[in-house]
Amino acid sequence: MEALTRIVHRANGQPYCITECRPAEGWLQTTWLGFVTPADAEQGALAALQPLCQGPVAGLLNDNSQIKGPWFDSITWLKHVWAPQAERLGLRYIAHVAQPHTEDDMEALFERNPFGQSIDLQVFTLPEDAAAWLRDCLHHHAQPAEAPPSNPAKPQVTST
Template identity: 50%
Template sequence: MLDQHVTHADGWEYCHVQYCEADHWLLATWKGVVTTQDGQYGAAKMLRLPDLPQAVPYLLNDNSQVQGPWFDSVDWLQRIWAPQAEQLGLRYVAHVLQPHTEDDLGLLLRHNPFAGKFELQFFTNLADAASWLRECQRLDSQQNDQGRSRPASRASQR
């Protein structure tokens, strides 16, 4: 497993990024208070994990341990991060929500800023998110066997 710990200057870890070889996906686990600068730095580091495979289509982004307000990120993610992630081959993002933030998803669910780049699904727990990514892998495998690829452009909550 390839991994990287992203820390504050005092050594406190706020993001752990790892490539899970058995699952063939990136796992980003965010913890504590994450500022805008922290979030941007950690998200950028996730795409630069040393020795990543040539293409990484699956990301499990876990915010279940984040405390306080999550950094205001949609604009930066859309303009800067998403094009870089797309170059890495990202096609599916399973995003585990910070506790008690389900009601804040209205905007993203009405207008997916990542449409056409990758499929984005929201979850309230890690197990459901991992299960969805495994199902995406299974469907990709079937479709690749048949010579088709699956379109990506949805955002929804599960």
């Protein structure tokens, strides 16, 4: 089955948020590009939640490695607006690839998981590490007798 893609563009036509349903992997992948304003981030994050895959999707690989400039830091908006919608769609695991050189800021910001017990969040520096963690989580999710390989109370930053 082929990946389905949704692209959110700026007024000038330039893409800044690309979301793909990756059925072979079992997750959504959102890639952010260039300079992203808070309004762009909200619009792109909400667009990423619009049904793109058939059926619920438990994983999201959120890749900020190509963002330039300040990153979107509205934890309050994510917690109170975005997360409830994500939960309703079945999202359980977020593998967040941090913007380069912001790993320490991300770890401090996400010291306590803003999503509580409902969504496991881990922060990574490399997309391939994020994908490996997400694969493990989804494997464990499919086999509920095993615990997922994460600590939902405190997200981790993984560097290699």
